[in-house]
Amino acid sequence: MAESAVPNFTMPRLDTRDADFEALLGALLDWEGVSDAEVQQRVAEIIAAVRERGDAALVELTGRLDRLSVSDMAALTLSAERLAEAYAGLPDEQREALSHAAERIRTYHQHQKPESWRYTEADGSVLGQQITPLDRAGIYVPGGKAAYPSSVLMNAIPAHVAGVREIVMVVPTPDGVVNELVLAAAHLAGVDKVFTLGGAQAVAALAYGTESVPRVDKIVGPGNIYVATAKRAVFGQVGIDMIAGPSEILVVSDGGTDPEWLAMDLFSQAEHDEDAQAILLSWDDAHLDAVEAAIERLLPTLERAPIVRASLESRGALIRCRDRDEALALVNRIAPEHLELSVEDPDALLPQVRHAGAVFMGRYTAEALGDYCAGPNHVLPTSGTARFSSPLGVYDFQKRSSIIHCSAEGASALGRTASVLARGESLTAHARSAENRIVPKT
Structure with missing residues (x-):
């Protein structure tokens, strides 16, 4: 039935137990956004x-x-x-x-x-930070x-x-x-x-x-x-803000979420363009089979089916992992733009998630809600950059200025420390500038 609905469609299936898994995952995640x-x-x-x-x-x-x-x-x-x-x-x-x-x-x-x-x-010295x-x-x-x-x-x-x-x-x-x-x-x-x-x-x-x-x-x-x-x-x-790559979604499912819901969640990002990436992780073989069947069944119903199909075939995957802990290790390895924790108790998993642009918790929180109206920003780090960057926010439109206001006593005490360090770096003008404020000990 699946083959007649979607002729020659093949979404990659990976298994962490396979000897070539690391090589296959590396190839799947490889995307270079640098222009020619x-x-x-x-x-x-x-x-x-x-x-x-x-x-x-x-x-x-x-x-x-x-x-x-x-x-x-x-x-x-x-x-x-x-x-x-x-x-x-x-x-x-x-x-x-x-x-x-x-x-x-x-x-x-x-x-x-x-x-x-x-x-x-x-x-009496004052230190601080001014936000502008x-x-x-x-x-x-x-x-x-x-x-x-x-x-x-x-x-x-x-x-x-x-x-x-x-x-x-x-x-x-x-x-x-x-x-x-x-x-x-x-x-x-x-x-x-x-x-x-x-x-x-x-x-x-x-x-x-x-x-x-x-x-x-x-x-x-x-x-x-x-x-x-x-x-x-x-x-x-x-x-x-950032150099953004194609949209991504990574879904972790414990097998309890409706397979058709998950198929559509994967589609929601794959429909952006052919380079978008949609990946699902689970430790339940039967559940992965059910999601795959739902994908094949629902794909022909999409208005942007050709784009979704190209995305899923070239950059998508259903990945079978050993257990929840291995799934979380993969989450941090992939560092996805969007992460759905489609599990019974997402709060139990969240402390172990170190790298993700936005985390969607539980079975009812579709990533699409975050794209439009949940409230958090949908401008998110892609291509693994969630390892070191964050969603767009108010802080991206503000600057921080350090405030330093020394009292005479503070300038004298700090001057002694600065003088030693400056002379250690052979920057004598620095040292003499600091020494000018030193009050001689009596």
């Missing part, structure tokens, strides 16, 4: 053009690459009134859903706000067919909560196609300026500024290989 030399060269040329010719280059590149012929930047600029109009014009159901999601995302990120702090030492928001943030939002209003909310709302003074959004509109939901989301999220620009030229404009596009301090948001390459190229001139 040709892409890098084209991006470098685009960035150079924008730096040299500003608005004129943006108008020309938008006409050539997005097939949108305009005479000046005014035609590529959307007013606050246009965003409000988009929001008001949505069907009631969409407007209410967007507002509900925005409210939940804002509430969650309000809890992330760090506070400045200080403490006073016995000699960025002056201006740039939000890149994919456009055209891949339009994601949820990404607007997830990128702009934390910036707004952080206190960023100005939020600038760029969104491509190939062939002049504007997504009203994206504009409505920008209105809800507090975006200040919107330009219908995309690709490397939009990143360059945000990084260096033009006559119309203000220079920002940090660029966040997903994009294609040209956007990712441009973000990498301008890093240092501005901050960036």
Whole structure:
């Protein structure tokens, strides 16, 4: 039955007991997001053009690459009134859903706000940390067919909560196609300026500024290989959030969750694109068989079945492990973007999870809820980078400054220590600067 429903479909099955498991897993996880030399060269040329010719280059590149012929930047600029109009014009159901999601995302990120702090030492010296928001943030939002209003909310709302003074959004509109939901989301999220620009030229404009596009301090948001390459190229001139790879989901199941639920959870990420990755771990052979059968049964019912199929065949897997502990070891080895702990007692497993972008607990928490409206950010580390990085949040739009205010007594005591260390490094000006504040002992 499965073969007739999905001819020649084969989703890889791996077993940790097999001698070649490590090699197979390594090949499965291998993904390199670095662009080739040709892409890098084209991006470098685009960035150079924008730096040299500003608005004129943006108008020309938008006409050539997005097939949108305009005479000046005014035609590529959307007013606050246009965003409000988009929001008001949505069907009631969409407007209410967007507002509900925005409210939940804002509430969650309000809890992330760090506070400045200080403490006073016995000699009267004061040490501390001051938190300040960025002056201006740039939000890149994919456009055209891949339009994601949820990404607007997830990128702009934390910036707004952080206190960023100005939020600038760029969104491509190939062939002049504007997504009203994206504009409505920008209105809800507090975006200040919107330009219908995309690709490397939009990143360059945000990084260096033009006559119309203000220079920002940090660029966040997903994009294609040209956007990712441009973000990498301008890093240092501005901050960036991350270089994101394909979407990923890793599901750990104890065998008690409906196989059809799990099949659809895997599909939910595989439908993003052919490079997306969907993996399920279980120590229950019969359960893995049931999930595989559900995948074969449900795959033909999907609108994006060809994409899902390509993703599952090339980068997906059903993995049989020995037990729960081995499954958790694999979780930390893979360090997934999204982790579903689809088990009876997820709280018992959570302390052993060291590397994951977001953890979805229990049988009822589908990853898709996190993509849209649960509240936590859906901009997450991919390709194993959850080992050392975190979800996008309020803290990404703020800076920390150290505060040091020495009393005369404190400067004298610290000066003696600094003098010894500075002279040990042969930096005598450092030493003498510190020694100037030392009060001679009587």
